[in-house]
Amino acid sequence: MSSEPIMSGKELGELERAIEEIWNVALRLGLDPFPTHFEIVPAAIMYEFGAYGLPGRYSHWTHGKAYQRMKMMYDYGLSKIYELVINTNPCYAFLLEGNNPLQNKLVAAHVLAHSDFFKNNLHFRHTSRQMLEVASINAERIRRYEFKHGRREVEEFLDRVLCIEEHVDPNLSMRRKEWDEDRDREDRRVQEPTSPYDDLFKLDERGQQSLGEEAPARHRKIPPEPEKDILLFIAEHAADLEEWQRDIIHIVRAEQLYFVPQMMTKVMNEGWASYWHREIMHQLDLTEDEHIQFANLNAAVTAPSAHQINPYHVGLKIFESIKERWDNPTEEEMRELGRQPGQGLAKIFEVRELESDVSFLRNYLTKELVDELDLYIYKREGDQWVIVEKDWQKIRDMLVASMTNFGVPYIVVEDGDYRRNRELYLRHCYEGQELDLRYAERTMQAIYDLWGRPVHVETVVDGRKMLISFDGQKATQIYI
């Protein structure tokens, strides 16, 4: 049954030695990656991991769909994944079987820079570094639920949860602590005596109560503050969910939280890896032929795209520009900001540690870069897509806005007991971009199924506040 190995033992040994050399070069250049394990996999496996985001993740048809699409693109030669890196410690990286030696070297260099980024960027600090184990335990749990409650039942439930999978809050633990403190303070304020005669007044109250009148219970708002983590809110507060259903929500949420930092740093992370794979490759002893191959491959990876931003290209250019500006500051920068020449390398390491895409672009995408990259804003006019803006600040601001909340509308739970009727009131924090109302209504249907009571979303349409409601039968829209 076993097929002829595509790579001979000798070639495997050579690649292993090359990777060791690349590791040493990376350390010498200042990178600080996790220990990294490379695994060579055939295309079908590569595309499976790419589609699922993680090896061994739970089964769902949406993963099957992503897999089919990726594999088709590969089969038709339209796109190819050369590598895949998993943010774990040790870091796992997958190389595509059939990569030539030069491709593998470039990929290994690229991977080590990603690994360095995972380890050192602030936003990854709380991600689980044992995610492979966690994901397969989660998959096993879901498989057990399928066995117990039926595959279709679990699939349909997952369908609904996945409709709102983006709505988690990575900073939640911090925020919750604040609420609890606020609440404690409030409670103390009520209990602490405000005058020496408090205990006497209390006697009066007791008298009133004996007349049959209860002191009105303070209506505590749920949630106390707007809650961005819709998944967690539903898992904790929906009335009619079974335990296994709450568990599935927690699973989806935990995996989403693991991916959020990667979604928040796409441009930076790819830019960083592209910057360093080039630096590392320059340190290697390449043949002339390999140099040409490298130049071609590098150009292909960092090619601009007319319809969207290529994170490899834009990220790389920004890192280059930062290094250049901190290596050779202007007279004015030296005078006003006290910037010393030759600080470029230190600066880019600092940036890779502290920033995410939003701050990276806001702080370091300059006018010169926007012009050089020839960025533009385009929109639909009639039947055509037309360039409508070239002003660099507007472009930067729009780019930043599009990266905010990694491109997903920011929606919070305002009230879990709206109209004192256990209805769910959500609010879209409108910042200039309108919701796709058709999709919103369909999404609300899924939320209704989870929450079990009517769902409302407040948003803005044509500059006016609108409330969309779904009562289990139909959706209505009214301006408020």
Added chain:
Amino acid sequence: MEKQAVSLSRHDWSLHRKAPADQARHNEKVKEAIKSNLADIVAEEAIITSDGNKVVKVPIRSLELPHFRYDTNRKDHLGQGNGDSQVGDVIGQAPGQAGPGKGKGAGDLPGVDYFDAEVTIDELADIMFEDLALPNLEQKQAQQIESTVIRFNDIRKSGPMSSLDKKRTILENIRRNAKMGMPKVGGIKNDDLRFKTWTEDVRFENNAVIIAMRDVSGSMGEFEKYISRSFYFWMVKFLRRKYNQVQIVFITHHTEAKEVDEQTFFTLGESGGTKVSSAYRLALDIIAQRYNPRDWNIYPFHFSDGDNWGETDNRLCVDLVHEMLQKCNVFGYGEIRQGGYGSLSTLMSAFQNVKDPKFIGVTIEDKSGVYPALRQFFSPRQPGVES
């Protein structure tokens, strides 16, 4: 130290099957989506004009989960030029607003996620005809139609791995181990393997002939032709699929009727007036000459726009239909009236007097009416039972 920091390996992944399983589930859902949209898909031009064997692309709304997202059409997008882009440059064409377009989606431009599901006509036919059958089929004397049925009904010790009978193989293995005093599974040898094998049964089925009649007169416009072609396309597909040897007679008519071959039947377009009775008379002649009702199940179907030559001929048609109903299992009349707001044609009005349950009259007003019409004609009925 550094040797531990990086490592490289290559494992055997040939038994890894997770993604294909989820992919299969996705495909299953695509099939379900096709099934619920059959009425729209069935009359797709791409299908009717295909040679019948090819893979066709059926546009269905991509199976996707809804999310809260921004309105892509009203939203600004970011792009990157080659260094000389200017305000006002057109960088792409947006697909038309009007629902599911036929055209291909514009590359990576934002827009509605349409998904061309690739299915073969046969797969589509499977989905469509799952629960359909020839109505009122009866046992006739001379059984001429034979069909081959494959049945897995035997076990052998050799065969292709794909038909390995795992349960029996394990039982054999346990049995052999038990003989040696260890009743458990393990150490499976070639001798344990058992394979399912099949025998081919030839079964004689009921004889059936379809008499397909089509109006090709001048009043049959492009739309009418298209609908009748679409209907017969699927009817022929259906019959050839369910019954290995159904015979089909093709008749076209305007004021005169003639028997034609399949190719001509589907492509012919003529002009002139209409005399429906000519087709019915020819059908009766053919029945008399070649298909004795004692031996054959007979199914005449007729498609027309109902724009017949006059009251006299309409009355004649009703008589001829009655005559045919004596000999046939079902008589189907399909009338194609584009946007016909409820008003009946003179021919259809005349057919209102035919009370025989074996007469099935259907009006098709638009493309999506083809599939319901097929279902109406081919829903299984028992002889003598009114539906």
